[in-house]
Amino acid sequence: MTDTPSEQKAANTSLGDLLGEVTRDLSTLMRQELELAKAELKQSAAQAGKSAGMFAGAGYAGHLTVLFLSIAAWWGLGYLLGNGWSALIVAVVWAIVGFILYSRGRGELKKVKGAPQTVDTLKEFPDTLKRNEENR
Incomplete structure (x- = not known):
């Protein structure tokens, strides 16, 4: 072999x-x-x-x-209502859109919980260390 x-x-x-x-x-x-x-x-x-x-x-x-x-919407409405009123209408529409987006975003932000399990686990560390110190 x-x-x-x-x-x-x-x-x-x-x-x-x-x-x-x-x-x-x-x-x-x-x-x-x-x-x-x-x-x-x-x-x-x-x-x-x-x-x-x-x-x-x-x-x-x-x-x-x-x-x-x-x-373009401002100008288009300006022919019907005048430039001042048409600008105000376009601004109000954008204010409403902004408010709706702000409200929805705030609601979604309130749902964010972060890392609850990690926080709970970290809160248990001092208790665990105290128990280990008492057992010595």
Whole structure:
């Protein structure tokens, strides 16, 4: 029977040397995996940044669209009612929209609970430490 090269190496090398080699190999593997993860995260972050920039541009374009539609509504109503009244009507419509959005946003914000389980767990720490001190 012929031994494979790894069997021959195992037979001729001490256990400590073999464990050291395995540890070095694992360490190298872990470093390589971390470098791969860093590279992937860097690429993902760059893509997310580009997407965020595009969303910001879309938001700005949407804002300009609403602005110019509001001006068009103001002018359109101005032919019927006069510019002063038409401006007031457009402003009141936007005030109503703003109030509705504010009210809904405030209601949603009140529903936010944060991290209740974490807070409860952290509140138990002092009691646990007191019990451990009493048991000593």
